[in-house]
Amino acid sequence: MSGVVAKYQKYAEYKDSGVEWLGEIPSHWTMNKLRYLFFFNKGLTITKENLVDQGIACINYGEVHSKYGFQIDPLIHNLKCVEEKYLKLSPNALLQKGDFVFADTSEDLKGSGNFTNLVSSEKVFAGYHTIIARPQDAIESRFYAYLFDSQEFRSQIQLAVKGVKVFSITQAMLRASNVWLPSKEEKDKIPNFLDHETAKIDSLIEKQQHLIQLLKEKRQAVISHAVTKGLDPNVPMKDSGVEWLGEVPEHWDTTKIKYVAELTPKKSELSNFDSRLCTFIPMEKLKLGSLFRDEEKQISEVIGGYTYFKDGDLLLAKVTPCFENKNMVIASNLKNGIGFGSSEIYVLRANNKVNTRSLA
Numbered sequence: 001m002s003g004v005v006a007k008y009q010k011y012a013e014y015k016d017s018g019v020e021w022l023g024e025i026p027s028h029w030t031m032n033k034l035r036y037l038f039f040f041n042k043g044l045t046i047t048k049e050n051l052v053d054q055g056i057a058c059i060n061y062g063e064v065h066s067k068y069g070f071q072i073d074p075l076i077h078n079l080k081c082v083e084e085k086y087l088k089l090s091p092n093a094l095l096q097k098g099d100f101v102f103a104d105t106s107e108d109l110k111g112s113g114n115f116t117n118l119v120s121s122e123k124v125f126a127g128y129h130t131i132i133a134r135p136q137d138a139i140e141s142r143f144y145a146y147l148f149d150s151q152e153f154r155s156q157i158q159l160a161v162k163g164v165k166v167f168s169i170t171q172a173m174l175r176a177s178n179v180w181l182p183s184k185e186e187k188d189k190i191p192n193f194l195d196h197e198t199a200k201i202d203s204l205i206e207k208q209q210h211l212i213q214l215l216k217e218k219r220q221a222v223i224s225h226a227v228t229k230g231l232d233p234n235v236p237m238k239d240s241g242v243e244w245l246g247e248v249p250e251h252w253d254t255t256k257i258k259y260v261a262e263l264t265p266k267k268s269e270l271s272n273f274d275s276r277l278c279t280f281i282p283m284e285k286l287k288l289g290s291l292f293r294d295e296e297k298q299i300s301e302v303i304g305g306y307t308y309f310k311d312g313d314l315l316l317a318k319v320t321p322c323f324e325n326k327n328m329v330i331a332s333n334l335k336n337g338i339g340f341g342s343s344e345i346y347v348l349r350a351n352n353k354v355n356t357r358s359l360a
Contacts, residue, residue: 019178021155029182035175039134042171043101043126044086044093051127055081059095060127061103064116070149072101073120082125095124098138100148102131102174106167113157113169117145131171142191147179260354264347267308270338274299279334280306281341283317291315296335306340307347314348315341 013027025031044050044058051058057074058081068077087094095101095118102115115133118124126132135141147153156177161167182190229237230249237247240254248254257263277296285292309315309331316328331339 017180019156021159022152022178022180025180026182029180032179032181033175034133034177034179037136037179038100038174039136040171040175041092041126041132041134042104043128043130043132044082044090046082046128048128050082051080052083053081055083056086056094056123056125058082058125058127059101059116059118059130061105061129064101064103064130065106065111065114068116069114070116070145071119072116072124073118074122074124075120079124082127086125087123090125093126093132095126095132096134096138097121098135098141099126100133100135100141100144101126102133102169104129104131104169105163106161106169107165109158109161109167112161112167113148113154115148117141131169131174133174140187142195143187144179146191146194153177153179257348260351261314262349262351265308265310265313265349267303270299270303270308272300272303274303276338277335278302278338278340281315281339281345283342283344291329291331293333293335297340299338299340302340305343307343307345309339309341309345309347309349310334311337312349314350316346316348318344318346 011026011028014024015027017023017025017031019031043060051060057079059068059072059079063072063079068079072079097118097120099118100115101118102113103111106112106114135144157169157173160173160176161169181187228245228248230252232249236250238250240246240248242254245254276299278299279291279293280295280297280302281291281293282295285295311332311334313331314328315331
């Protein structure tokens with residue numbers, strides 16, 4: 001990061017922006033409101049049922065959040081479509097090159113302010129739960145894209161949104177948002193600089209992700225070989241009798257999990273009136289190799305509708321393809337040695353024939 005920062009040259013003078021969370025800006029920059037620089041509209045009032053495979057491309061709020069944030073090009077990105085009748089029914093929801101599409105709802109505060117920018121001249125509709133922001137000068141669209149993606153701009157959106165489980169933004173919030181504007185020349189130079197720098201960073205991220213994937217595969221291969229072939233390469237082998245397993249060491253036994261572990265242990269060893277505290281683990285707190293143990297509840301409160309487990313049990317998430325994503329963990333350090341969690345958790349309790357770590 002220091003190499004990038006070193007490329008920035010300090011301006012001769014700075015001034016107070018007048019906005020607490022922004023601080024100082026170069027003295028020749030100006031402050032403005034989006035209402036004076038953009039035209040606003042809303043996306044189509046449709047639902048998922050209105051989406052089809054052929055027609056006019058359509059970008060919806062879910063894709064802004066999860067797939068095509070920052071910029072969208074229907075020639076590259078795979079979008080669902082709407083019928084051509086909307087060209088007449090809702091012409092104001094049809095985008096122009098340079099337009100911005102903001103998702104008007106988010107399931108978390110961090111996602112408030114997520115947007116995408118149309119960088120193509122192809123016909124594209126803004127879909128459901130979206131707000132259209134059209135710059136008065138489309139040539140400056142790239143600069144605005146980076147400005148909207150800055151932490152400073154997002155912070156003011158996140159301070160303005162309302163909601164608890166779902167956070168909503170409105171046209172009024174966007175209109176009232178502050179923006180800081182450099183000279184015309186800098187509006188051209190800044191996006192060019194950022195295009196170059198972010199492309200290098202994105203390339204490094206892609207290489208690291210590829211390396212991480214290779215390491216994950218190597219990790220899995222090491223584990224698989226150790227638990228199916230053992231550690232001695234010279235030991236005699238035999239056919240396991242299981243097609244997908246192949247040969248195993250001659251002295252090993254093969255059996256079914258039900259003979260070495262109990263699935264979903266019964267709660268009968270506990271009392272419905274037990275007032276002791278236990279660890280409570282919702283599904284989202286079952287992560288790779290560890291548990292988040294920051295919640296505690298009385299056993300009597302959770303014994304009726306939640307999954308029971310105790311120290312030493314193996315927990316597996318039902319709904320994530322846990323064997324692929326490794327959402328499994330051995331329970332340990334539970335309050336009073338007891339835990340309860342989501343009904344979407346499998347519990348395996350090893351008997352004296354096998355160690356729990358060998359199951360994991």
